[in-house]
Amino acid sequence: QVHLVQSGAEVKKPGASVKVSCKASGYTFTGYYIHWVRQAPGQGLEWMGRINPNSGGTQYAQKFQGRVTMTSDTSVSTAYMELSRLRSDDTAVYYCATPNEGSWGQGTLVTVSS
Amino acid sequence: QTVVTQEPSLTVSPGGTVTLTCTSSTGAVTSGYYPNWFQQKPGQAPRALIYSTSNKHSWTPARFSGSLLGGKAALTLSGVQPEDEAEYYCLLYYGGAQSWVFGGGTKLTVL
Numbered sequence: 595q596v597h598l599v600q601s602g603a604e605v606k607k608p609g610a611s612v613k614v615s616c617k618a619s620g621y622t623f624t625g626y627y628i629h630w631v632r633q634a635p636g637q638g639l640e641w642m643g644r645i646n647p648n649s650g651g652t653q654y655a656q657k658f659q660g661r662v663t664m665t666s667d668t669s670v671s672t673a674y675m676e677l678s679r680l681r682s683d684d685t686a687v688y689y690c691a692t693p694n695e696g697s698w699g700q701g702t703l704v705t706v707s708s
Numbered sequence: 709q710t711v712v713t714q715e716p717s718l719t720v721s722p723g724g725t726v727t728l729t730c731t732s733s734t735g736a737v738t739s740g741y742y743p744n745w746f747q748q749k750p751g752q753a754p755r756a757l758i759y760s761t762s763n764k765h766s767w768t769p770a771r772f773s774g775s776l777l778g779g780k781a782a783l784t785l786s787g788v789q790p791e792d793e794a795e796y797y798c799l800l801y802y803g804g805a806q807s808w809v810f811g812g813g814t815k816l817t818v819l
Binding site: 641 | 742744746748753754755756759760765767795797799805806807808809810811812813
């Protein structure tokens with residue numbers, strides 16, 4: 595079955611960038627879209643975008659256009675989400691997921707603080 | 709800006725039945741929105757329950773069911789258990805914008 599393992603927690607300063615990885619196993623990596631979702635402390639889930647690992651094609655939520663870049667490397671079955679120009683309100687747990695297949699990564703806490 | 713709305717909170721007695729709904733600001737929710745439902749307990753990652761309106765994952769308990777009800781996506785819990793107390797989120801697909809939007813979540817209390 596689909597299994598997603600994310601990289602560890604990050605602490606960044608305002609204005610910096612962060613890149614979170616999501617390694618997939620248990621299925622053909624190019625078979626399913628990988629979505630990225632975030633959750634700020636005490637808040638709900640927020641969809642950021644998705645990538646088609648087969649084509650590299652991406653769709654981003656309008657809110658993150660210009661600041662987020664999603665990529666994938668089929669040789670290591672890994673998807674990446676990079677968020678730039680970080681602000682304090684980007685502090686959140688970031689998840690990768692394949693919603694229709696029901697799998698979620700464990701989450702990566704990104705803390706933005708000076 | 710598209711908004712997906714859920715009941716902020718609901719309370720149900722153990723053994724009872726409750727229906728959570730998911731409304732789109734753009735109009736009636738149809739199967740073309742591919743409604744998904746997720747359960748999240750404090751400190752945990754979300755857990756998928758339902759995809760494409762009414763399809764269950766292999767781990768989804770039989771008491772959970774998804775449907776379309778009066779222009780909304782709906783998640784019904786029948787025979788509620790204490791362990792069903794959690795936050796529930798719906799997720800809708802907007803094909804024109806090729807984007808997905810989460811609802812604000814429903815906090816379900818079992819009391």
